[in-house]
Amino acid sequence: MSEYTKIYLEENEIPTRWYNIIADLPEPPPPALHPGTMKPATAEDFAPLFPLALIEQEVSQERYIDIPGEVLDVYRLWRPSPLFRARRLEKLLDTPAKIFYKYEGVSPAGSHKPNTAVPQAWYNAQEGIKKLTTETGAGQWGSSLAFACSQFGLECEIWQVAASYRSKPYRRTMMEIWGGKVHSSPSEVTEYGRSLLANNPDHPGSLGIAISEAVSEAAVNPEVRYALGSVLNHVLLHQTIIGEEALLQLAKVGEIPDILVGCTGGGSNFGGLAFPFLREKMAGNMNPVIRCVEPAACPTLTRGEYRYDFGDTAGLTPLMKMHTLGHSFIPEPIHAGGLRYHGMAPLVSHIYELGLVEAISIPQIECFDGALKFAKSEGIVPAPEPTHAIAAAIREALACKESGEEKTILTALCGHGHLDLAAYDKYLQGEIVDLDLSDEDIAMYMKDIPTVD
């Protein structure tokens, strides 16, 4: 046990470029479509929502994009993040496999989300924007954006899914500490919100609804833009700093992964870790199996369809070609594992279609069971989202125990669970159950997806 536990990089070893995997793909992902004309969306179509610099990144063909110096300065508040060798988990599992996890919970918000919140806030500030709007579910993204806005003097207005707003008051407090203004969604602030509350004053809300509210607020004010925490190309681009660091860290100890597993909700944590490794795989430098892990309760890649759909519930956003369960899909409330978005990042969906990555889904009891094993051995209490990645890593490690293979397994622990302990409490009380999502249920939501020729 006296060998290394963590692999650190020096601050001056932080990668200074994000990696744009589009430059290396055999074919580009299909374009987004304007929701009115159903024609490929132009930069002008996106301009009311995003600053020009981010629109350029969204469609860029450049392989590498420089990280601005002021963004790197903020990254240094927590980056480089540590890469851990999970020696104690390996011992608990009695596996010959080596398990590595890249830990993003060291950021002020406790997750990987600030990796993109910070550059998004910075680019908006550079273009004279005064306020950003966004949605949040459990609150990880909203708190990350509030933190990022506080660094550059921007206001931040957040629509939080009502069910979370009511049951997770502390995430709201965290957003407010950093100066964020938080609404329960549906809210009285937007026309769409008011229309939903008129029908149901206790409406639990959804991510898609909160996106609609945040987008509608930004669209009508030239000094306000919208920020999305996952799904889009530029978001995944910013997250590649995770994988770039992990490549450097593994190289320091002479390790190459045989398998990489990452949890996938909107796709940004997975893309952030996996894309730099996929580049190395496409270049023939390594040959890891790369696998998406999603919750059985929201199985966009494994059971959704690959087709054009809206990013939000009201249909205000451009249509994106992605694996989707339908923009009106909402996971069952009993699902406590996060990763609740109805679609998958178009870029992850495209890469999956190209056969470059695999996907599996895991039911939530197995995820929480893995999380407890992890907490008792490695110490860190994981956020519910990465418990999917941990459960997948444990599956692999136990398979190695059977086969005797000494595989090197890499995963991302994208956040800690300090603000998600209610989910663990439910698990410890035996209130977490695995749900069967029927084909009929999925087909019902699919009917709402518009038809695109």
Place this chain on the structure above:
Amino acid sequence: MSEYTKIYLEENEIPTRWYNIIADLPEPPPPALHPGTMKPATAEDFAPLFPLALIEQEVSQERYIDIPGEVLDVYRLWRPSPLFRARRLEKLLDTPAKIFYKYEGVSPAGSHKPNTAVPQAWYNAQEGIKKLTTETGAGQWGSSLAFACSQFGLECEIWQVAASYRSKPYRRTMMEIWGGKVHSSPSEVTEYGRSLLANNPDHPGSLGIAISEAVSEAAVNPEVRYALGSVLNHVLLHQTIIGEEALLQLAKVGEIPDILVGCTGGGSNFGGLAFPFLREKMAGNMNPVIRCVEPAACPTLTRGEYRYDFGDTAGLTPLMKMHTLGHSFIPEPIHAGGLRYHGMAPLVSHIYELGLVEAISIPQIECFDGALKFAKSEGIVPAPEPTHAIAAAIREALACKESGEEKTILTALCGHGHLDLAAYDKYLQGEIVDLDLSDEDIAMYMKDIPTVD
């Protein structure tokens, strides 16, 4: 801003010895007294509560004590902890001072407490102990000990102050994730607890009461010992790893502190940071002002008396000579800043009496105001306890702004506030007020202190 933000050490640079300041003091601290005989307590008196190795450390005169290899292995899950240069806070304050903070929130429990929980659990396991009991208030110590016990296969039973047990359910969940068994204190499990509940079924509890319950449970079972998270010499000893690392880190950037400020509740965080610097000061290698910072609502050093008192409310522990407000003192419920113990570590009290350190108290609104400035600039949301240290550092930095001095200020950010957001919520809602603790109030509690010749 492109210079360093954090100063890291490599894992192989972790100090391998704890520092015992008693070896360097001009006179030793007064001994603890047996509560029955009022004679100096012997090793046998402590044996029902603590393992022999820790009793030896409690009275050791050795300057350095080696950290066991298996303890170092667990430390490596989060140590060395980073030392930050608070460049963004400096900029916000527009001060010429340099502010450094040692951040202990990177541990699995989110505070400095595991630094002693881990060796305490290990030494007990080495002596064949099966279970540790302890008390906890907000839950930082209880969760740290539960984590530590999980690493060495010990059971952990925790009495949590009832007011916290009811208002902070998530800390209980965290303890349970690591396998801890948690009681609300006063509890039905102990005779003392039952007697208090008989008088008041809604008794809010206190740290002193919870200590009494945990001690009484350990005292009657030879396979069970008790663990304390602060106050005692061996606890402060284990925490010196904080200051030893900080010395190495400051040396890497050629800095020497002009002033060191640390928050003091029981004294372990302060002692952990300050004692190695005090050694260097006594040796003539540097000359920092070293200052304890305590809450105005629980001012043990600045308004308590230096005399023998019990460590717990029921009077079961040995008497210790310390600054105390009386063992029946309980801070007002409106006080949200932690650091609620009625006494101060005998070793810190002794050093204060020797004139080696200073002490001030700060009211809580100033502390939360400082914490918000800190969170908006440095990102991290501090636990309520270190907001006292932050407020003191801000006072110093603003004094430097007035005087133009470029002082180097060092403090410890001993934990993050992710599980204390209710206190911030109260502050943001304007529900936090500063209380005047009258001399009459203090005198009332002082009457309960036994007289020792």
